[in-house]
Amino acid sequence: MTIRIDEARVFEIVEARRPSVVLVNAPGGLLRQTKDLMEKVKEKYGVTCILAGDSCFGICDTVDDEVEKLHADLALHIGHNAAVTEVGDHTYLIDAVDDVKFDEVVESAVPILAPYRRVGLVTFSQHLEQLEPVKKALEQRGFEVSVGKGNNLMLKGQIFGCDFSTSYPLREEVDAFAFLGESEFHAVGLALAMGKPTFMLDPYMNEVTDVAKAAEERRKRAILAVYKALDARVFGVITGLKEGQKMLGRSRWISKRLEMNGRKVVQIALRDVTPERLTPHREIEAFVQTACPRISVDGFTFDRPVLSIPQADALVALMEGRDIGDFLERPKWIELTVGLIKK
Ligand code: SF4
Numbered sequence: 189m190t191i192r193i194d195e196a197r198v199f200e201i202v203e204a205r206r207p208s209v210v211l212v213n214a215p216g217g218l219l220r221q222t223k224d225l226m227e228k229v230k231e232k233y234g235v236t237c238i239l240a241g242d243s244c245f246g247i248c249d250t251v252d253d254e255v256e257k258l259h260a261d262l263a264l265h266i267g268h269n270a271a272v273t274e275v276g277d278h279t280y281l282i283d284a285v286d287d288v289k290f291d292e293v294v295e296s297a298v299p300i301l302a303p304y305r306r307v308g309l310v311t312f313s314q315h316l317e318q319l320e321p322v323k324k325a326l327e328q329r330g331f332e333v334s335v336g337k338g339n340n341l342m343l344k345g346q347i348f349g350c351d352f353s354t355s356y357p358l359r360e361e362v363d364a365f366a367f368l369g370e371s372e373f374h375a376v377g378l379a380l381a382m383g384k385p386t387f388m389l390d391p392y393m394n395e396v397t398d399v400a401k402a403a404e405e406r407r408k409r410a411i412l413a414v415y416k417a418l419d420a421r422v423f424g425v426i427t428g429l430k431e432g433q434k435m436l437g438r439s440r441w442i443s444k445r446l447e448m449n450g451r452k453v454v455q456i457a458l459r460d461v462t463p464e465r466l467t468p469h470r471e472i473e474a475f476v477q478t479a480c481p482r483i484s485v486d487g488f489t490f491d492r493p494v495l496s497i498p499q500a501d502a503l504v505a506l507m508e509g510r511d512i513g514d515f516l517e518r519p520k521w522i523e524l525t526v527g528l529i530k531k
Contacts, residue, residue, distance in 0.1 A: 191314060193221050193266055194283040195228070201280055202233050207261030213240035213251045214266035218284055222266050243460060246348060247341075247526050248432025248480065252276030269313040271343050275526050276431065286314040290368060293389045294325045297366065297396045304364035304385060306332045310347055310355050310378055311368035318368055319345045322389075326366075334358050341524065348524070349373055350481050352381040356519035359384060372402060373486065379403035380485070383517045406485050410516060413484070414502045417493040420473035422452045424466070428479025429459040432526040435478035435497070442476050442500045449507040463489050476500040481521035497522055 202210070210229065214222040219239075226237035238258055240251040247268035255263050255278040265275075267284040274280055301307055309323055323333045335345040336354035346354055355365065355378065364385040367375040370392050379386035379399050388397045417423075423446050427439040443453045454472060458465055461477050474493040477483060481496035495503060498521050502512035 209236045209260040211260040211263040218267045252279045288391045306362045308358040308362035308365040350521045353519035375399045380516045413493040417474035424472040424475040426477040432524045433479040438478045445504045
C-alpha cells in the first residue's frame with residue numbers, strides 16, 4: 189500500500205500564493221511522507237517549511253492560529269480529506285489517498301454479511317475512492333447498498349471519529365454497516381453511534397471483524413463512568429484548546445447545570461487532555477471534557493471519570509431525574525469547529 193499526498197495541489201497553492209514560510213501539520217502516520225513533501229517544496233520553490241510538531245489526530249487539529257505566531261503565510265493540513273478545501277483564515281486541507289484495493293476483503297465479507305441484505309457503506313478519509321467500487325461489487329453479489337449523503341464538512345460515505353452524521357440517517361434503511369479500512373477506532377465509534385451490527389473490512393490483513401464486542405465494552409465503560417461521576421462533588425470542566433474542538437458554549441452550559449445541581453466546578457482549558465495533565469488536580473473528583481469525545485470513550489488510563497459531551501448530557505439527565513437513554517446513539521458526539529470553516 190502507498191499513501192499518496194496530493195502534491196500537485198500543494199505545488200498549485202505555492203505557485204499561486206508565492207509564500208515565504210509555510211506551516212505544515214499532519215497525523216503521526218503521515219509524518220514521513222509529509223517531511224518528504226516539505227523537502228520537495230523547499231527545493232523546488234525555496235520556501236521555508238515548518239512542521240507543527242504537536243499531536244495531530246484529526247481534522248480538528250488544524251494550526252490556523254499558529255500561522256501568525258510563526259510569521260508564516262499559510263498552513264497546510266495534511267491527510268484529513270473533507271468536503272471543504274480551506275478552513276480558518278490561512279489553512280488549506282491537503283488530501284492523502286491510500287491506493288490499497290478492497291477486492292479480496294470484499295470476497296471474504298460476502299458470506300459474513302449475507303444475513304444482512306441491506307448494507308450501509310462507510311469509510312474514513314483515506315479510502316473514500318474505494319466506496320464506489322466496493323458498492324458495485326456488493327451489489328453484484330445481491331446486496332442492497334446505501335452510502336450516506338455528504339454535508340458541509342464531510343464527503344459522501346465519510347465519517348470522523350466523533351461525527352457520524354452522514355451515516356446516521358441510514359439507520360432505518362440498513363441491516364448492518366460495513367466500514368472500509370483498518371481502523372477499529374472508527375468502526376467502533378460507528379457501531380456505538382448507530383446501534384447497529386457493524387463490520388470492519390481490513391484490506392491489509394484481509395480480515396472482516398464484527399466490532400460488536402469492542403463497542404459493547406466501550407459502551408459499558410462509558411455508562412459506568414457516568415454513574416461514578418454522579419457521586420462527585422467537585423468537577424473539572426475542561427475546554428479543549430485545539431482549533432476544531434473549542435466548545436466554550438458547551439463547557440459553560442455543563443458547568444452551569446452542574447452548579448445548579450449542587451456541584452462545585454473548576455473550569456480548565458487544555459490543549460491535550462491526558463492523565464499527566466489531570467493528575468495535579470487532586471481535589472477534583474470527576475472531569476467533563478468538551479474536546480475530543482474519544483479521549484473519554486477510548487481513554488482507559490484515567491484514574492477518575494473523564495466524561496465526554498454525550499456522557500455529560502447523560503449525567504445531567506440523571507441528576508435531574510431523567511432517563512439517560514442510549515446517549516451515544518447520535519449523529520455527532522461533538523460539533524466540530526474546524527477553524528470556523530470558511531469554504
Ligand atoms: S475531535 Fe473528532 S476529529 Fe478530532 S481527533 Fe477527536 S474524533 Fe477525531
